[in-house]
Amino acid sequence: MRLLWEILDAVRDILPIAGTILLFQLWVIRHPLPNLQRLLRGLLFVVIGMALFLQGLEMALFPLGELMAEQLTGPAFIPRQGVEMLDYVWVYLFAACLGFATTLAEPSLIAVALKAQEISGGAIHAWGLRLAVSVGVAFGISLGTFRIVSGGELFLFILAGYGLVLLQTFFAPSMIIGLAYDSGGVTTSTVTVPLVTALGLGLARSVPGRDVLLDGFGLIAFASLFPIMAVLGYAQIAILVSRLRG
Amino acid sequence: MVASCIDLAPVLAVVLIFQLGVIRQPLPNVLDLVGGMICIVVGLTFFVIGLEQALFPLGESMVYAFARKGSLPWLLLFAFCLGFATTIAEPALIAVAEQAAEVAASGGMIDSSDAARESYALGLRLTVAFAVGVALLVGVFRIIKGWPLHLLMIAGYAMVMTITLFAPPEIIGIAYDSGGVTTSTITVPLVTALGVGLAHSIKGRNPVVDGFGLIAFASLTPMMFVMIYGMVLT
Numbered sequence: 001m002r003l004l005w006e007i008l009d010a011v012r013d014i015l016p017i018a019g020t021i022l023l024f025q026l027w028v029i030r031h032p033l034p035n036l037q038r039l040l041r042g043l044l045f046v047v048i049g050m051a052l053f054l055q056g057l058e059m060a061l062f063p064l065g066e067l068m069a070e071q072l073t074g075p076a077f078i079p080r081q082g083v084e085m086l087d088y089v090w091v092y093l094f095a096a097c098l099g100f101a102t103t104l105a106e107p108s109l110i111a112v113a114l115k116a117q118e119i120s121g122g123a124i125h126a127w128g129l130r131l132a133v134s135v136g137v138a139f140g141i142s143l144g145t146f147r148i149v150s151g152g153e154l155f156l157f158i159l160a161g162y163g164l165v166l167l168q169t170f171f172a173p174s175m176i177i178g179l180a181y182d183s184g185g186v187t188t189s190t191v192t193v194p195l196v197t198a199l200g201l202g203l204a205r206s207v208p209g210r211d212v213l214l215d216g217f218g219l220i221a222f223a224s225l226f227p228i229m230a231v232l233g234y235a236q237i238a239i240l241v242s243r244l245r246g
Numbered sequence: 247m248v249a250s251c252i253d254l255a256p257v258l259a260v261v262l263i264f265q266l267g268v269i270r271q272p273l274p275n276v277l278d279l280v281g282g283m284i285c286i287v288v289g290l291t292f293f294v295i296g297l298e299q300a301l302f303p304l305g306e307s308m309v310y311a312f313a314r315k316g317s318l319p320w321l322l323l324f325a326f327c328l329g330f331a332t333t334i335a336e337p338a339l340i341a342v343a344e345q346a347a348e349v350a351a352s353g354g355m356i357d358s359s360d361a362a363r364e365s366y367a368l369g370l371r372l373t374v375a376f377a378v379g380v381a382l383l384v385g386v387f388r389i390i391k392g393w394p395l396h397l398l399m400i401a402g403y404a405m406v407m408t409i410t411l412f413a414p415p416e417i418i419g420i421a422y423d424s425g426g427v428t429t430s431t432i433t434v435p436l437v438t439a440l441g442v443g444l445a446h447s448i449k450g451r452n453p454v455v456d457g458f459g460l461i462a463f464a465s466l467t468p469m470m471f472v473m474i475y476g477m478v479l480t
Contacts, residue, residue, distance in 0.1 A: 013334055013335050013340065014335050016327075016330065016331035016334045016335065016375075017301060017331035017332055017334070017335045017432070018301075019331070020324075020327040020328060020330075020331040021301065021304050021305055021308060024308060024312075024324055024327070025304065025308060028312075028320055028324070029308060029311050029312075029315075031311075033304075034304070038299055038300065039299075039300045039304070040300075041296075041299065041300070042295075042296045042297070042298075042299030042300020042301065043296065043300050043301075044296070045292045045293070045295050045296025045299065045300075046292070046293055046296035046297055046300065046301070046335075047296075048289075048292050048296075049288075049289045049290065049291065049292030049293030049294070049295075049296055050289065050293055050335075050337055051289070052285045052286075052288055052289030052292065053285065053286055053289030053290050053293055053337055054289070054337060054340060054341060055282075055285050055289070056281075056282045056283065056284070056285030056286035056287075056288075056289055057282070057286065057337075057341050058282070058341075059278050059279070059281055059282030059285060060278065060279045060280075060281070060282025060283045060285070060286060061257075061282065061286065062341075062345070063275065063278070063279070063282075064261060064279060067273075067274070068261065068264065068269075071269045071271060072264075072268075072269065076269075076271070090268060094260070094264050094268075097260045097263075097264070098257070098260045098261075101256035101257070101259060101260045102256045102257055102260075104256070105252060105253070105255065105256040107249070107252075107253075108434055154418055154419055154422060155407070155410045155418060155422075158422060159407055162403045162406075162407070165403075166400060166403070169396050169399075169400075175452075177395060177396055178395050178456070178457070178458030178459040178462070179458050181395065181396075181399060181458070181459060181461075181462030182438075182458045182459065182460075182461040182462050184426070184461075184462065184465055185425070185426060185428075185429030185434070185461040185462065185464060185465035186429065186434060186461060188338075188426040188427065188429075188430070189253065189338075189430060189431075190253070190290070190336075190337055190338045190430050190431045191253045191254055191257055191286070191290070192257065193338040193341075193342060193426070193427050193430070194338060194341045194342065194345075195257055197341075197342050197345055197423070198345070201345065201349060211353065212349050212352065212353060213349055213350065213352075213353030213355060213416045213419075214415055214416060214419070215419070216349055216419060217346070217349075217419025217420045217422070217423045218419045218422055218423060219423070220342075220422075220423040220425075220426040220427055221419075221422035221423050221425065221426060223426060224425060224426030224465055
């Protein structure tokens, strides 16, 4: 019964994109639809897939993220149960590992990295770039969990990040700037986002003195900001190195 | 199926290593967790196959057709609709919006009834979708006019910071997160195709220099619009 509602919701969520493509195809471009049967089957797959995926998120990934946050902040790990920042080192480590592993395996990042290698004529290596971005995301999410534990102001962290990005932009080769800015949005995938969100909310619930509403969100913001710095930084270093060699 | 497993594998690996090596406590509801994981893998597989069969080929050929056609009003309208519609269908945003509604209800920001939560979540998603639509509209205009990306980004950052000063503190976290959440499975491929296709079809533009930047706008504008949504709500 629940699944039926999920499917109905999914139909509603898919309607705008299906409608946009159909309307523009038929009215503006005025081409008939190339393969109606394939199109309808594809849309059916999208709807079923979305309903199942969301159901799975609710059953597994959200609880898992909160559980990890609870366990890592439980009495077994934080005996004093206070806000001693260094006590939460396992939380930071978990966040870093999660960010690193998911980013390294992210398919859209692989595509972006190959493109960057192509633009730069080989000065930027695809693998090096992926490592740099993964380290960037790992550091970003880790810093984000530190902010939740310490209760710092989100906007101050992000403001500092923007400042650094701007500074880097002035020194970066112009061909890499668009790619770098885009990479921020690319690294956070459909599977990572829910788990990281749940981790943040769980942390804000478990750490004494934190408020879910004020402190729980913000991890994804860190995860989207740090890849920009990593790509800009990596490009600057890679080009400097190739210049020194050449 | 393989691709979805690869998506999930690093997450599972890290969680398992920590569960077995560090936490060493029994997992509650193992059955639910396993069932949920299976749902995620199967669901994501269907979702991606469906997208690749139905939406991506048609969307991409359409994007190229619009880029070549050269009618500015139609192109801008198409860019807006594409941004809005892909964002509404983005599963990660659906999930996060629901979480945000629950958190907002538990914190007393909105009513805790089902209806209030649903309307808050839907309002959030519509706001983000509208923001992405506007982002693509501005981004396409920028590619056509050849304005430098970094100046617009700096202006955007400045606006985000200015709006932050006036936004209610309860909305800032989810607003900042919404930028990264929106650009995902459906949006990224179609939007990248739009940018690169457009830069290809305009004379004197280099697709690698000018084609990027749409995703960057699409992760920037939701922050502003969600904060404004929060200001309107309270």
